[in-house]
Amino acid sequence: MVFALVALAVCALLVAVHRWLWIRLVRDTTAPGGLPRRIGTALTIALPLLSVAALTAGRAGAPFWLQQTVSWPGYLWLAVLLYLTLTMLVAEPIRALLLRRLAHRDPSGAVAGPPAEQSAAGTGTATTTASSSADGTEAERGAVLAADGASQEPDAAAPVGGLSRRTFVARAVGGAAAAVAVGTVAGGAHGVLRGPSVRRVQVPLAKLPRAAHGFRIAVVSDVHLGPVLGRAHAQRIVDTVNRTQPDLIAIVGDLVDGSVPDLGSAAEPLRGLTARHGSFFVTGNHEYFSGAEQWVNHVRELGLTPLENARRALPHFDLAGVNDIQGEQEGSGPDFRAALGDRDRSRAAVLLAHQPVVIHDAVKHGVDLQLSGHTHGGQLWPGNYLAELANPTVAGLERYGDTQLYVSRGAGAWGPPVRVGAPSDITVVELASYQA
Template structure:
C-alpha cells in the first residue's frame, strides 16, 4: 500500500506545476481581466496580482534561506531560539515589502524602508547561496568535490560567507542609494541650434519613483539641487510615481518650486501607466507648471531673439499599449509628436525608454538629441546584466551618427529597493552647443 504523503509534501512535489499555473494565470489575468476594467479597480487588481506573484516566488527563496541559515544556528539551547527568531523576523519583514505599496504617504515610513531593504537582502542572499550551490554541483560533476573550492561551496562555511557578503552588499548599496543625487554634466553639440540659444541648459530628471521608499523630503532636496544648476529648461522623462495622485500628491508638491524660465516638460514612463491614474497626474503636473508632451511638441524660443527656436517633442511610453494596460489614446506616436516641427530647426525628443530612442533615430524624422531614462543603469547587480541586454542604450551619452545623440539618465532616485550598486542617483545638467 503506497505511503500517504502529507499536504506539504504534495505541494512541494507539484511545485513546478504550481509555478507554471501561476505564470499562466498572470498572463490570463493581464490579458483579459485587466483589459476589461479601469481606474482604481485596475490599479488595485494589478497590485494584488503582483503581490501574489512576488510572494509565491520569494517563498521559495525564504525556504532556501531558512534551511541554510539554520546551519549557522548556535548549538546552545537559548541561543538557538534567539537565532531562529532573528531569522524568522528577517524573513517576515522582507515579505512585508510588497505590502507596503498599499500604504504610501507624504514620506516613507521606517517599516516601509526596512521591509524593502530586507526584501533586497533576501534576494541577494538567495542568489549568492544559489550561485555557490550551482558551483558545487559543477565541481562535483567534474570530479573535483574534494577540492578546497568545493569545501567553500557547501555547509556552514558557504552560509557564513553568503551572509557576510549580503550584509556588506546591502549596506554599501543602501548608503549609495540614499546619498543625494550627484550632478552629471554633459555638453552636446546640436546641429541647427540657433547661435542665440548656444549654452541653453537643460536639467534632465528621470525615474524619481515616488512611492513606499521615496517621498517629500527626497523630492524637496532633488528640486533644490536642480535649481542650483539654474537651468533654462527642466525635462522630467517619466517614472515620476508608483502610486496615484490621491496617494502621493503631497510627496510630489516640491515640483512646484522648480525654476525653469523656458519651461518644464513631462513625458510618461511605464510606471505612470501601472497606476491607471495618468490623466490625474497630467492635471496635477500642469497645476505645478509642467507642459505635458503627450505625443506633442512645444517650440522653445530664444530669450534673445524670439524668432529663433527649437522643437521640444515628447512621446508616451510604449507600455501604454502593453497587454493588460492598453491605456486608451496613449502610446508611442512619433509622427503626431513631430507634427509642426521641421528639418530646418533642431529637434529634441523626450522618450522614457532607450529602445524608443533607438526607434526614433532609425525613423525618417530628423532628431538631433533624445533624452531618456528607464534603465537606472541597472540599479544593482545582477539585474544590471538583464537591463544592459534588454536596452539599446544603457546609461550616459551616446553618439548615434554625425549629428544625433542620445542621453540616458541613471535616474534621480531608485525603484522600490533603496539600493544601488554599480550606479548612482543622478540629476543631469545638459548644455546645448550650437554647431
C-alpha cells in the same frame, strides 16, 4: 495563464533559496531548539512575507500608512536577499575547502565528540543531539573521504575551540557572507538617501544655431516618490537641480509610485523648480500604474508643463514629448506623428521619452536628441546585464544614425531604496553648436 506560471516558478525559486539560506545560516550555525534557531527560523518566514506585502500592498489598495510600514523592511530584505544569495554561492566552495582542510589536519584521527554547547545538557542527551546535528552531512563526509583516498578520515564534526568543526566553519563563512551582503546594501542605501549626484554631458547638435550654444537641460528621471522615498527626497532633488541653474528642466517619467491623495504632499517641493525656459514632464510606465491622468493634471498645478504627444517651439530648437508605451494599455500611448509629424526639420529637435526603446521611432522622425530614463542603469548589480537585454542603451550617450540618445540612471530607486554599481544622478545636458 503564462503570468500565473511565471509567478508560480518565481515563488518556487524564492522558497528554495530561503530554504537553502536557512540551512546554511540558521540550521548549520545554531543548536536545535535554542533561542537563536527559533529567531532565525522566524525571520526566514517573516522577511519574505514582508517583501511580498511590500510588492503588493499598493496595488491591493492597502492604506498608505500600511504600505510605508511594510515597504522599508520588505524592500530592503529583497536587496539583502540578492547579495546574501550571491555571497553564499561564492562561499560554498570555500566552506567545503575549509571543512576538508580542518579534517585533514586533525592529528588524532578520533571520531568527533559532541559540540560543547550541546554536551552541556548531559551525556545522555548529548549523544542524541550530536547525531541530530550531523544530519545531512554524510554526503559531505563521503566527498572528503573520496578526495583523500582514505578509509578512516577524521570526522568534520570534531571539536575546534569548543565548537564542532562544522559549526565553526558555518559561523565563520556565514558571518562573513552576511557582513558583505549587509554592508553592500547599507552602502547602496546611503547613496540613494544622500540624493543624486550631478553629471554633466556635452551633446553637439548639427542643426543647433550658434545662439543656443551652451543651452543647459537638467534631465531628471525615475524619482519614484512613494512609500519609501517621500517629500525629503523630492526636496533634495529640487535643491540639486536648482543649484545647476539650468535653462530648462526635463522630467522624463516615473516620478511617482502611488496616487495623488497619497503622494501629493511628497511632490509639493517640485513647485520650487526654477529654469529660464520652464519645467516639462512626460509620463513613464509607473505613472500608468498610479493613475496617469491625475498626475498629469497635478504636475500642471505644480508649475510643470506636461508634453502629451506634443511639441513646444523654443527660440532655437523644438522640444517634443511622447507618452510612455505603457499608455497603449489605456489607448494613450506614444504618438510620434502628433508630436513631430508637421514640424520644420531644418530646426533641431529634442525629444523627451521615458523608455529608450522608442529610439528607432525617434530616428524615423528626424529627432536630433532623445532624453530618456527607465533603466536605472540596472540599479542593483548585476541587474545591468538584464537591463541590456531589454534596452538599446542602459546609461549614457550613444548615437543611432543621425539621432543621439542619452539615458539617465535616474534620481531615485524603485523597490529597494538601494543602488549598487549604478549611482543615482541628475544630468545637465549642455547642447553644443557646430557653428560655435
